[in-house]
Amino acid sequence: MSTSASRLDRWLLHSLRKMLGSAPLDLVLYDREEVADMRRSVATIRFADRQTLIDVLRSPEMGFGDAFSEGRIVIDGDLVAALVAIYETRRNTPPGLLARWLLWTQQNTLTGSRKHVHHHYDLGNDFYNLWLDSEMQYTCAYFPNPDANLDTAQLAKLDHVCRKIWLRPGETVVEAGCGWGGLALHMARNYGVNVKAYNISQEQIAFARERAKREGLSNQVEFIEDDYRNIRGQFDAFISVGMLEHVGIERYRELGNVVRRAIGDTGRGLLHFIGRNFDRPLSTWIKRRVFPGGHPPALRSVMDIFEPQDYSVLDVENIRLHYARTLEHWLERFENSYDQVRDTYGANFARMWRLYLAGSAAAFRVGTLQLFQVVFAGSQCKTIPWNRAYLYEDAEPRQSDEPWIRAIS
Amino acid sequence: MSTSASRLDRWLLHSLRKMLGSAPLDLVLYDREEVADMRRSVATIRFADRQTLIDVLRSPEMGFGDAFSEGRIVIDGDLVAALVAIYETRRNTPPGLLARWLLWTQQNTLTGSRKHVHHHYDLGNDFYNLWLDSEMQYTCAYFPNPDANLDTAQLAKLDHVCRKIWLRPGETVVEAGCGWGGLALHMARNYGVNVKAYNISQEQIAFARERAKREGLSNQVEFIEDDYRNIRGQFDAFISVGMLEHVGIERYRELGNVVRRAIGDTGRGLLHFIGRNFDRPLSTWIKRRVFPGGHPPALRSVMDIFEPQDYSVLDVENIRLHYARTLEHWLERFENSYDQVRDTYGANFARMWRLYLAGSAAAFRVGTLQLFQVVFAGSQCKTIPWNRAYLYEDAEPRQSDEPWIRAIS
Numbered sequence: 157m158s159t160s161a162s163r164l165d166r167w168l169l170h171s172l173r174k175m176l177g178s179a180p181l182d183l184v185l186y187d188r189e190e191v192a193d194m195r196r197s198v199a200t201i202r203f204a205d206r207q208t209l210i211d212v213l214r215s216p217e218m219g220f221g222d223a224f225s226e227g228r229i230v231i232d233g234d235l236v237a238a239l240v241a242i243y244e245t246r247r248n249t250p251p252g253l254l255a256r257w258l259l260w261t262q263q264n265t266l267t268g269s270r271k272h273v274h275h276h277y278d279l280g281n282d283f284y285n286l287w288l289d290s291e292m293q294y295t296c297a298y299f300p301n302p303d304a305n306l307d308t309a310q311l312a313k314l315d316h317v318c319r320k321i322w323l324r325p326g327e328t329v330v331e332a333g334c335g336w337g338g339l340a341l342h343m344a345r346n347y348g349v350n351v352k353a354y355n356i357s358q359e360q361i362a363f364a365r366e367r368a369k370r371e372g373l374s375n376q377v378e379f380i381e382d383d384y385r386n387i388r389g390q391f392d393a394f395i396s397v398g399m400l401e402h403v404g405i406e407r408y409r410e411l412g413n414v415v416r417r418a419i420g421d422t423g424r425g426l427l428h429f430i431g432r433n434f435d436r437p438l439s440t441w442i443k444r445r446v447f448p449g450g451h452p453p454a455l456r457s458v459m460d461i462f463e464p465q466d467y468s469v470l471d472v473e474n475i476r477l478h479y480a481r482t483l484e485h486w487l488e489r490f491e492n493s494y495d496q497v498r499d500t501y502g503a504n505f506a507r508m509w510r511l512y513l514a515g516s517a518a519a520f521r522v523g524t525l526q527l528f529q530v531v532f533a534g535s536q537c538k539t540i541p542w543n544r545a546y547l548y549e550d551a552e553p554r555q556s557d558e559p560w561i562r563a564i565s
Numbered sequence: 566m567s568t569s570a571s572r573l574d575r576w577l578l579h580s581l582r583k584m585l586g587s588a589p590l591d592l593v594l595y596d597r598e599e600v601a602d603m604r605r606s607v608a609t610i611r612f613a614d615r616q617t618l619i620d621v622l623r624s625p626e627m628g629f630g631d632a633f634s635e636g637r638i639v640i641d642g643d644l645v646a647a648l649v650a651i652y653e654t655r656r657n658t659p660p661g662l663l664a665r666w667l668l669w670t671q672q673n674t675l676t677g678s679r680k681h682v683h684h685h686y687d688l689g690n691d692f693y694n695l696w697l698d699s700e701m702q703y704t705c706a707y708f709p710n711p712d713a714n715l716d717t718a719q720l721a722k723l724d725h726v727c728r729k730i731w732l733r734p735g736e737t738v739v740e741a742g743c744g745w746g747g748l749a750l751h752m753a754r755n756y757g758v759n760v761k762a763y764n765i766s767q768e769q770i771a772f773a774r775e776r777a778k779r780e781g782l783s784n785q786v787e788f789i790e791d792d793y794r795n796i797r798g799q800f801d802a803f804i805s806v807g808m809l810e811h812v813g814i815e816r817y818r819e820l821g822n823v824v825r826r827a828i829g830d831t832g833r834g835l836l837h838f839i840g841r842n843f844d845r846p847l848s849t850w851i852k853r854r855v856f857p858g859g860h861p862p863a864l865r866s867v868m869d870i871f872e873p874q875d876y877s878v879l880d881v882e883n884i885r886l887h888y889a890r891t892l893e894h895w896l897e898r899f900e901n902s903y904d905q906v907r908d909t910y911g912a913n914f915a916r917m918w919r920l921y922l923a924g925s926a927a928a929f930r931v932g933t934l935q936l937f938q939v940v941f942a943g944s945q946c947k948t949i950p951w952n953r954a955y956l957y958e959d960a961e962p963r964q965s966d967e968p969w970i971r972a973i974s
Contacts (some may be wrong), residue, residue: 247875247944302951433944434872455878456868463843466656468932469864472881473953523877523944535656535842535932542711544882548957 168209175216179241185209186230198241199233216246221441225508235510236484239518247524279501281336281363286496287489292336292363295398295428296479296527306485309478314342317397319547320471320531321426322539323347327392330354330418332384333399337364337377343395344376351377352391354384384414391418394425401430401452408453408460416465421536424470430479431455431526439515446512452525462532470540471531476520479527483517577618584625588650594618595639607650608642625655630850634917644919645893648927656933688910690745690772695905696898701745701772704807704837705888705936715894718887723751726806728956729880729940730835731948732756736801739763739827741793742808746773746786752804753785760786761800763793793823800827803834810839810861817862817869825874830945833879839888840864840937848924855921861934871941879949880940885929888936892926 165185172183182200203209208228211219223229231238281292288294289310297309298316317339323329325348334340334353337360343349355361361381368374384399394415403411419425430452437443438450455472462469490497490513498506519525533540574594581592591609612618617637620628632638640647690701697703698719706718707725726748732738734757743749743762746769752758764770770790777783793808803824812820828834839861846852847859864881871878899906899922907915928934942949 298952300952433875433877434868454868454872456865456872459843459863459865463863463865466842468842468883468885468935469881469937470883472878474877474879475952476877477949477951526877528878540886542886543707543709543884544953545957548954 162206165206165209168206168213169203171213172209175213175245176242177245179245181238181241197233199231199235199238201238202230202232204228204230215440217439217441218444221439221445221508221511224511225445225504227503227507235514236487236517236521239515240522243518243522243524247522281359283497283501284336286493287486291338291342293338294335296430296475297482297485298475299478299481302481306482306489309482309485310338311342314339315346316547317395317426317428317529318343318347320529321393321395321424322541323349323393325349328352328390329393329395330387330389330391332387332394332396332414333402334360334364334379335398336360337367337379339395339397340364340377340379341367341371341373344373345371349376349392352380352387352389353377354380354382354387356381356383385410387414387418389418390420392423394419394423396426397428399429400427400458401450402447404449404451405435405453405457405460408457409464412461412463412465412467415461415467416534419534421466421534422538424531424533424537424540426529426531427458427461428527428529429453429458431458431528433523433526442512442515445508455528455530458528458530466535467532468535469530469532471529471544473529474526475529476523476525476527479525480517480520483513483520487513487517571615574615574618577615577622578612580622581618584622584654585651586654588654590647590650606642608640608644608647610647611639611641613637613639624849626848626850627853630848630854630917630920633920634854634913636912636916644923645896645926645930648924649930652927652931652933656931690768692906692910693745695902696895700747700751702747703744705839705884706891706894707884708887708890711890715891715898718891718894719747720751723748724755725956726804726835726837726938727752727756729938730802730804730833731950732758732802734758737761737799738802738804739796739798739800741796741803741805741823742811743769743773743788744807745769746776746788748804748806749773749786749788750776750780750782753782754780758785758801761789761796761798762786763789763791763796765790765792794819796823796827798827799829801832803828803832805835806837808838809836809867810859811856813858813860814844814862814866814869817866818873821870821872821874821876824870824876825943828943830875830943831947833940833942833946833949835938835940836867836870837938838862838867838936840867840935842932842935851921851924854917864937864939867937867939875944876941877944878939878941880938880953882938883935884938885932885934885936888934889926889929892922892929896922896926 169183169185180197182197184200184202185206186202186204205228208223211223213219220229284292284294289297289306291307291310291314293310293313296313297306298313299309300312304312323343327349329343329349329351331340331351331353334355337353340351340353341364344351353364355364358381361379364379365374368377368379384396415425432452432454435454435457438447438452443450487510490509494506494510497509516525520527578592578594589606591606593609593611594615595611595613612621613632614637617632620632622628629638693701693703698706698715700716700719700723702719702722705722706715707722708718709721713721732752736758738752738758738760740749740760740762743764746762749760749762750773753760762773764773767790770788773788774783777786777788793805824834841861841863844863844866847856847861852859896919899918903915903919906918925934929936
């Protein structure tokens with residue numbers, strides 16, 4: 157195709173420019189014509205052909221995502237910065253009726269959940285091992301300072317959540333959605349608790365069991381390949397890091413009942429999850445291509461878990477900037493293994509994953525996604541920390557009669 | 566009345582005992598018969614006559630509250646412990662239909678609000694001065710440790726909320742519901758900010774203005790006798806301590822609009838308020854006799870303020886045990902001035918206030934009331950703290966380029 161840009165092409169590019177408002181981006185119809193040459197542009201978006209322009213205009217999320225994956229859209233410059241600019245412009249666009257309808261009809265039946273998780277997490281441990289930290293934590297890290305490295309920050313996250321629910325030696329903990337088992341093993345190893353950890357990803361459970369065996373922790377940690385809804389037993393604490401966003405808000409009351417069965421009125425717990433300022437569906441592209449069944453909830457929706465149980469919310473921390481930083485680390489590591497990913501999984505997959513990581517980093521930076529850690533306690537939980545200062549003091553060995561625990565009655 | 570206890574009296578006492586379940590309380594029909602002599606009783610409740618028993622059975626909250634105020638119910642033993650026992654037993658009783666109806670029909674029109682606040686806060690500065698701390702803080706204190714004294718804890722609260730919204734010298738702050746001006750003056754004096762503070766209580770505003778003048782802070786702090794809905798101007802931060810529970814949940818969207826007009830998308834703010842695990846009306850007695858128009862909201866309802874503005878919740882802290890402690894201090898001080906209160910305001914008022922303070926202490930201890938501090942930020946707020954550690958480090962003089970502030974972009 158060597159014809160010069162037609163009037164139609166110009167009009168299409170102009171429409172796209174309008175959609176992007178004042179975003180500092182150059183738009184180029186490949187090898188033909190530059191429509192805008194803004195002075196402070198952070199990146200140039202190159203469209204391969206007219207059809208790609210039409211695809212993006214007709215369906216901004218799917219059209220853009222798929223065209224990027226297929227190499228029909230190329231972004232020159234800082235990918236994260238370009239996506240930040242796009243999200244900033246688009247953040248105030250309310251979800252359409254169709255999007256709302258999709259949100260409410262999304263079904264997570266027991267079989268459905270299994271399928272959803274397999275899609276994402278059973279890509280193979282080897283794939284995630286390429287770019288995750290040494291603990292295989294596929295959730296937001298907690299950086300003591302913004303320049304800490306990823307391994308340090310993932311370890312700090314594990315301690316941050318353990319300290320938040322003031323684990324004491326000999327206690328029992330149930331974990332819903334345990335990934336590759338990093339947190340469960342950390343709790344057993346460093347806090348002397350007994351853990352029952354659930355996950356429906358066969359490959360992750362196998363990996364976790366192998367680690368427990370190797371570390372001699374099989375007596376303390378039981379990994380169970382099953383759905384969180386099938387949790388059985390009584391525990392002192394409930395913990396879930398990075399599962400809630402897969403549960404679906406219409407299942408939160410049921411989840412509350414599961415938690416209640418597990419820890420009763422005397423226990424306490426923590427939920428760590430990707431959330432929103434208000435409920436709206438995930439990007440259609442993320443939902444269809446990367447995370448089927450995912451929904452990052454607003455805090456309002458999460459109250460469906462606690463209110464019917466008369467549970468008290470003790471602490472909510474929003475660490476979304478930490479997730480932006482985590483994703484930047486993942487993206488950097490991913491880029492370092494890019495050729496290997498492309499050769500193993502194909503060029504489209506590699507580009508898709510690049511967009512997914514960069515887009516998520518941008519969303520957490522802009523604030524269209526949040527990361528909440530919520531600590532809660534049952535109405536009869538008799539010891540709760542007097543304040544949160546102990547979280548920020550140098551760690552001492554945990555004692556059952558620590559002064560920061562204050563009996564209620 | 567010198568007749569011995571009738572069969573009817575026994576039956577009434579028995580019914581009351583059933584209502585109280587296993588609460589460790591002795592019930593005595595005055596000078597007649599002891600119905601229960603439980604071994605580990607924390608207090609004895611004495612009823613003056615049969616009518617009082619009937620009143621309590623027919624309307625537990627109003628009947629009990631009014632009879633206590635009128636001296637027809639006397640509690641021997643630890644009043645707070647007795648009320649804790651009663652609340653523990655009653656906490657799982659769901660609100661009736663009438664109570665729900667009352668909740669939703671409670672109207673806070675502009676005139677209505679003014680009337681409500683006058684009822685409670687215009688009792689006279691002298692009255693509150695008898696038992697509040699030296700800063701006249703009529704809200705939950707923050708105790709560095711449970712044994713700190715009240716003055717220390719109220720000062721610590723002021724700093725805790727100021728630090729939570731990372732005030733920097735030269736910034737502007739609007740305060741909704743400023744009481745006697747303690748926080749507004751503290752912010753101006755210690756954080757170098759300019760404050761506009763609103764309150765509809767004439768006597769409190771007069772007191773606050775006088776203090777500002779005496780301290781030479783009138784240039785920095787403007788006290789305005791007006792409703793929060795009439796806030797005008799642009800500010801860096803919004804703060805409200807102890808007002809939300811008077812606003813009424815049906816007005817939260819409107820309050821969100823007020824906040825948005827004041828701080829836009831770039832500001833941040835803090836709400837400190839009495840809340841609940843889930844929405845239910847205040848005790849009818851508290852509502853009718855002490856706090857007309859009051860409603861402590863569930864976190865779910867509070868989201869009505871933030872969600873329509875695309876505001877992010879950054880931090881929620883529940884410090885209900887600190888309010889129990891605060892109320893115990895107030896009660897102790899109140900008891901020390903009891904004779905003076907009784908001589909000035911009458912015996913019924915003095916007993917009513919005693920029950921209100923003790924009952925509130927019990928409610929915060931049991932957990933039927935919560936105390937939430939919520940920090941939030943607009944979608945374009947460009948600096949937010951990297952984590953919360955700075956809140957717990959020794960205070961350094963505030964600088965505008967502090968390392969704990971992390972620019973978003």
